[in-house]
Amino acid sequence: MTALDRTSTVAVVGTGTMGQGIAQVALLAGHRVLLHDAAPGRAQVAADAVAGRLDRLVAKGRLGATDLKEALARLVPVESTPDLAGAALVVEAVVEDLAVKQALFAELEAVVGDDCLLATNTSSLPVTAVAGALRLPGRLVGLHFFNPAPLLPLVEVVAGAATGAAAVTTAYDTAAAWGKTPVRCTDTPGFVVNRIARPFYAEALRVYEERVADPATIDAVLRECGGFAMGPFELMDLIGQDVNEAVTRSVWEAFFHDPKFTPSLAQRRLVESGRLGRKTGRGWFGYSPDSGGARGARDGGGVSAPEFPPHTAEPAVGPPSIVLRGDLGPARALAGLFGESGIEVREEPADGPGAIMLPGGVPLRLADGLPMPAPGVRFDLALDYRTATRVAVAPCAGVHAGAVDHAVGLFQALGKDVSVIAEVPGLIVARTVAMLVDLATDAVARQVASARDIDTAMRQGVSYPLGPLEWGELISAAYVRDLLDALHRDSPTGRYAPCRELRRRADAAGGVISS
Known part of the structure; x- marks a missing residue:
C-alpha cells in the first residue's frame, strides 16, 4: 500500500460540516490534523465542535478516554495558510466556487512541499478545472466524501485529466486506511453517484408531473416494491430541494442539456416557493417542528396536515x-x-x-x-x-x-x-431501474469507473438494494433494452433511448425476450 503514514500531517481547509467530518476521520485514523478556515476564529470553533463529537463517542463507549486525549492533542486549529507548510495531504472543503478553489490551491502550492498531495472534496466542479491553475496539477485529486463523513463509508477518488497515477493510488489507499470504501472514477459530471442516481429522482418527478400517483404513493412503491431504503420524494426533502435540484441542473448543463438529465419543472416550482424540505419545515411533505417527522401532503404541497398514507387498495377477492x-x-x-x-x-x-x-x-x-x-x-x-x-x-x-x-x-x-395507479408506460419501479441500469452501463462503456466500483458506489453512497449493473444482470439486458425502446417510442426525446453498450449486451445475450 502507498497510504500516508500515520505520522504524516493532514490539513483540512474549510471548517463547515464536511470539513469537520473529514478532520474527524483523519484524526481517528491517527494523523495530526491541522484545521484552517479563511474566517478568523472559525478554525478554533470547528476544533471545539470536533472535540464535542469525540466526547459523545466516549460517552457512548465507542472511543476510549485515552484515545480521546491523544486525538485532541493531535488536533490543531491554525489561522494562516503558511501554517500548513508541513502537511503531507491537504483536503479542501470550501464553498463550491471554481475561482475560490483555484485561488486556494494556488495559495497552498506556494507554501506546501512539492510532494504534498492536494485533494478537493468538490461534488460538482471538474477536478481538471480546479487543478488548472496549479504549477503541478498532477498532484491534485478529487476526494469526494459523503455527508456525514464520519458515518458514510463511500469516498469517490476522482482523477482529473492531469492527475498522476501515483496521486490517485495514494489517495485511494489512504481513504481505505481510514476505514472508508474508496472507488476510482474519472473526472466526469457528477462523478459516479451523482451521475447515475439522477433517474431515481427524475422518473419519480415525471410520474408525479403526469399525475399518475401522489408523492407518498410513489415513495411507498419504490421502497416496498423496489427495495430502496427511502423514496425519492422523502429523500429530496432530506437532502434539500435546492441542493438536489442544483446537482441535477449542474449535471444537465455539464452534459450540454442531455435529455437524460433534464431537470423537473415541478421541483423548480417547489424551490422557487421556498419549500426546500426538512430544513424549512415544508417540501413535498410537511414536517412537525418538534419531531422532524413527515406529516405528508398528497398533492405534493407539503402542507401541515395529518399524514396522508400512500394509496392502498381496499381488500378485494382474487380469482381462485x-x-x-x-x-x-x-x-x-x-x-x-x-x-x-x-x-x-x-x-x-x-x-x-x-x-x-x-x-x-x-x-x-x-x-x-x-x-x-x-x-x-x-x-x-x-x-x-x-x-x-x-x-x-x-x-x-x-x-x-x-x-x-x-x-x-x-x-x-x-x-x-x-x-x-393511473396507466403509465413502464409504471414506477421498472422504468426507474431501467434508467439506472442504462446510465450505469454507459458509464462502464465510457470508462468512468469499473462495473464493480459503480455497483459499490451506488450501494454504499445512496444505499441502493443492488448495484445497477448487478440489477441489470438479474432482470436481463434484453428486458431493460426493450422497456427503454418502448418508452422512447412513446416519448421520442432521447431521454429513454438505450445506450449503445446496453444494446450490444442485450443482443449478445440472445435478443428479444418475452415478458
Whole structure:
C-alpha cells in the first residue's frame, strides 16, 4: 500500500460540516490534523465542535478516554495558510466556487512541499478545472466524501485529466486506511453517484408531473416494491430541494442539456416557493417542528396536515385460479408464489409477451414500457416478489372494475399491499431501474469507473438494494433494452433511448425476450 503514514500531517481547509467530518476521520485514523478556515476564529470553533463529537463517542463507549486525549492533542486549529507548510495531504472543503478553489490551491502550492498531495472534496466542479491553475496539477485529486463523513463509508477518488497515477493510488489507499470504501472514477459530471442516481429522482418527478400517483404513493412503491431504503420524494426533502435540484441542473448543463438529465419543472416550482424540505419545515411533505417527522401532503404541497398514507387498495377477492401464459421474465417467481398461496395455477405456452390470464380472459402483464391493449392490467417490477410488501398495478383505459379487483385480490392473496395507479408506460419501479441500469452501463462503456466500483458506489453512497449493473444482470439486458425502446417510442426525446453498450449486451445475450 502507498497510504500516508500515520505520522504524516493532514490539513483540512474549510471548517463547515464536511470539513469537520473529514478532520474527524483523519484524526481517528491517527494523523495530526491541522484545521484552517479563511474566517478568523472559525478554525478554533470547528476544533471545539470536533472535540464535542469525540466526547459523545466516549460517552457512548465507542472511543476510549485515552484515545480521546491523544486525538485532541493531535488536533490543531491554525489561522494562516503558511501554517500548513508541513502537511503531507491537504483536503479542501470550501464553498463550491471554481475561482475560490483555484485561488486556494494556488495559495497552498506556494507554501506546501512539492510532494504534498492536494485533494478537493468538490461534488460538482471538474477536478481538471480546479487543478488548472496549479504549477503541478498532477498532484491534485478529487476526494469526494459523503455527508456525514464520519458515518458514510463511500469516498469517490476522482482523477482529473492531469492527475498522476501515483496521486490517485495514494489517495485511494489512504481513504481505505481510514476505514472508508474508496472507488476510482474519472473526472466526469457528477462523478459516479451523482451521475447515475439522477433517474431515481427524475422518473419519480415525471410520474408525479403526469399525475399518475401522489408523492407518498410513489415513495411507498419504490421502497416496498423496489427495495430502496427511502423514496425519492422523502429523500429530496432530506437532502434539500435546492441542493438536489442544483446537482441535477449542474449535471444537465455539464452534459450540454442531455435529455437524460433534464431537470423537473415541478421541483423548480417547489424551490422557487421556498419549500426546500426538512430544513424549512415544508417540501413535498410537511414536517412537525418538534419531531422532524413527515406529516405528508398528497398533492405534493407539503402542507401541515395529518399524514396522508400512500394509496392502498381496499381488500378485494382474487380469482381462485389463473392461467400463466408464456414466460413472465423478471416476474417468473410469481408462479411459485401463487401456487404456495393456494391459487390454482395452470401454465400454457405462448409466442408473445407472457401474461397472467385473469377470469374473463383479461391479461395481467409485467410493465414493459408498452401501452396495455384493452382490456388489460399492468403490474410493476419488484426487487424480490417474495419479500416485497407492495405492488403497483395500473388498469388500461376501459378495463372493467371486476378485472381490476381480480388483479388487486391476486396480489393481496400473496400478502401484498396494492397501489392502483393511473396507466403509465413502464409504471414506477421498472422504468426507474431501467434508467439506472442504462446510465450505469454507459458509464462502464465510457470508462468512468469499473462495473464493480459503480455497483459499490451506488450501494454504499445512496444505499441502493443492488448495484445497477448487478440489477441489470438479474432482470436481463434484453428486458431493460426493450422497456427503454418502448418508452422512447412513446416519448421520442432521447431521454429513454438505450445506450449503445446496453444494446450490444442485450443482443449478445440472445435478443428479444418475452415478458
